[in-house]
Amino acid sequence: MSLALTYHEATKYAPETIGGHPGIDWEAQPSAFKEYEGGSAIDLSRFLPFDPNPFTGEPAEADAHLPAKGRSLAALARLIYAAYGVTGLLRGSRPTFLRSAPSAGGLYPAELYLVVRDWPGVPPGLYGYHPRLHALIPLWEGVEVADHLGTACYGDAEVAAAPLALVITGVFERSRWRYRERAYRRICLDTGHLLGNALLAAHDLGLRAHLTTAFHDDAVDALLRLDQDQEGALAVVALDLPGEARRPRWMTLPSGTGSADAAPLLDTLHAASRLPAQRPRPAPHGDGQEADLHLRHGWSAAVALQPGPTPLAEEVLHTIAGRRSTRAFVPDAITAEALGRILAAGVGHPAAGLGPAPALASGYLRTFVVIHSVMGIEPGVYYLAPHGLELRRVRAEVPREATQELCLGQELGGAAAAVVVHTADLEAAVRHGGDRIYRLLHLDAGLIGERLDLSALAEGLGASGIGGFYDDRTTDLIGIPRSHAVLYLTTIGVPG
Numbered sequence: 415m416s417l418a419l420t421y422h423e424a425t426k427y428a429p430e431t432i433g434g435h436p437g438i439d440w441e442a443q444p445s446a447f448k449e450y451e452g453g454s455a456i457d458l459s460r461f462l463p464f465d466p467n468p469f470t471g472e473p474a475e476a477d478a479h480l481p482a483k484g485r486s487l488a489a490l491a492r493l494i495y496a497a498y499g500v501t502g503l504l505r506g507s508r509p510t511f512l513r514s515a516p517s518a519g520g521l522y523p524a525e526l527y528l529v530v531r532d533w534p535g536v537p538p539g540l541y542g543y544h545p546r547l548h549a550l551i552p553l554w555e556g557v558e559v560a561d562h563l564g565t566a567c568y569g570d571a572e573v574a575a576a577p578l579a580l581v582i583t584g585v586f587e588r589s590r591w592r593y594r595e596r597a598y599r600r601i602c603l604d605t606g607h608l609l610g611n612a613l614l615a616a617h618d619l620g621l622r623a624h625l626t627t628a629f630h631d632d633a634v635d636a637l638l639r640l641d642q643d644q645e646g647a648l649a650v651v652a653l654d655l656p657g658e659a660r661r662p663r664w665m666t667l668p669s670g671t672g673s674a675d676a677a678p679l680l681d682t683l684h685a686a687s688r689l690p691a692q693r694p695r696p697a698p699h700g701d702g703q704e705a706d707l708h709l710r711h712g713w714s715a716a717v718a719l720q721p722g723p724t725p726l727a728e729e730v731l732h733t734i735a736g737r738r739s740t741r742a743f744v745p746d747a748i749t750a751e752a753l754g755r756i757l758a759a760g761v762g763h764p765a766a767g768l769g770p771a772p773a774l775a776s777g778y779l780r781t782f783v784v785i786h787s788v789m790g791i792e793p794g795v796y797y798l799a800p801h802g803l804e805l806r807r808v809r810a811e812v813p814r815e816a817t818q819e820l821c822l823g824q825e826l827g828g829a830a831a832a833v834v835v836h837t838a839d840l841e842a843a844v845r846h847g848g849d850r851i852y853r854l855l856h857l858d859a860g861l862i863g864e865r866l867d868l869s870a871l872a873e874g875l876g877a878s879g880i881g882g883f884y885d886d887r888t889t890d891l892i893g894i895p896r897s898h899a900v901l902y903l904t905t906i907g908v909p910g
């Protein structure tokens with residue numbers, strides 16, 4: 415059995431074992447921030463188009479009104495803010511700075527670094543992002559940082575030539591402190607949400623973004639001077655002006671598979687899913703795996719949704735800046751039209767108007783929608799065939815209590831009008847992608863989750879991700895084998 419399979423099995427939540435969590439030691443919570451010396455920081459806050467400026471409390475300066483498109487410092491300021499900026503504050507004995515991307519438990523395990531080759535206002539080099547100042551902290555000067563990143567990405571031409579690249583890492587302990595071994599799932603989901611924001615903002619700001627996880631991990635980690643026991647690179651986003659994409663470029667490459675029987679599984683899984691110095695051969699795409707579902711269920715009903723343009727496309731930055739996870743739903747119905755636009759935005763249907771939504775674990779993600787209350791659609795569990803945006807029923811009506819129960823009893827699950835469930839045939843995925851596919855599946859699910867959340871908000875509806883669910887109850891409800899991984903749930907409905 416591969417490490418990804420062992421890890422997934424070992425980190426399942428089940429009603430019989432959920433009470434065995436040793437509890438949370440609030441005193442031991444790690445900080446959600448790196449401590450950077452702020453000396454020669456590059457201030458980005460003055461470019462934010464908000465009045466007053468959320469960081470200074472002062473009226474917006476002239477820079478805030480600069481047109482922000484393309485390769486400019488103003489565009490960069492908005493893109494970084496949209497990706498992972500501080501957008502709220504929960505006061506209390508230990509204040510929590512809420513961010514543009516949601517995070518399981520509000521723990522914010524991701525860190526953002528910038529590798530700059532040629533960008534106005536930012537000399538070439540390596541920078542850390544300081545969220546509480548909305549500033550860039552110089553860590554290493556010189557254009558050779560960008561050269562090294564290109565080499566670490568196996569000479570990916572898009573990364574090598576990019577005027578600027580983002581590198582997103584996970585700081586494991588921030589999430590593990592609370593979620594123990596299961597934290598790796600949430601670290602990757604959180605990072606996927608951040609990536610979702612970054613790619614949406616890039617498109618909105620007139621930039622071309624190339625997302626890749628095809629890199630030699632040790633080289634990227636060394637470039638960022640990470641302590642590999644604590645932190646690891648998870649994704650790279652190369653940014654450039656629109657135009658023809660350069661080749662060769664890769665998004666996804668397979669790793670080997672490891673094995674382990676004992677804790678700590680999180681570290682061993684991350685290590686086993688690293689890529690070597692020598693570029694692996696690309697893995698084949700998954701086949702969508704619809705045929706066996708059809709054999710299992712037949713399609714008792716199919717509903718073609720209308721993939722219209724999402725209102726999110728008109729107001730990306732402001733929707734992200736105002737985003738909050740919905741904390742309660744009323745059990746009212748939503749319309750099939752709104753659901754169609756939200757799902758189209760989620761899966762990156764061209765009609766949504768949001769630009770491309772890359773899929774890292776291409777072809778291995780399978781999405782189901784539990785419909786409780788959507789006008790014109792019979793309640794039940796549906797498989798979402800993404801290309802035609804068609805819902806194919808695999809199960810008749812599901813009681814709201816059953817959905818709530820599998821969400822660890824969280825009312826969000828029962829009161830939602832619809833719950834989107836991402837799954838994968840993990841054995842098939844690992845056969846082609848090695849243990850690394852486990853990261854990629856969760857990054858994909860988080861990225862789609864962010865697009866679902868934001869497009870639901872833009873419709874005047876509410877949404878929240880759910881990372882706490884009983885795994886086997888969920889596969890049982892859908893009617894797929896327990897060996898298939900449930901990756902993530904997104905609840906959508908009418909906010910209460």
Ligand SMILES: Cc1cc2nc3c(=O)[nH]c(=O)nc-3n(C[C@H](O)[C@H](O)[C@H](O)COP(=O)(O)O)c2cc1C
Pocket residue numbers: 512513515516517518519520600603604607737738739740824826878879880881882
């Ligand atoms: C991966 C992931 C899993 C989450 N799981 C849950 C969950 O199980 N239940 C819940 O109520 N909220 C969940 N949330 C929402 C977070 O609690 C929320 O993002 C966090 O409190 C920050 O608040 P904000 O999203 O409003 O900024 C999840 C968010 C993410 C990204």
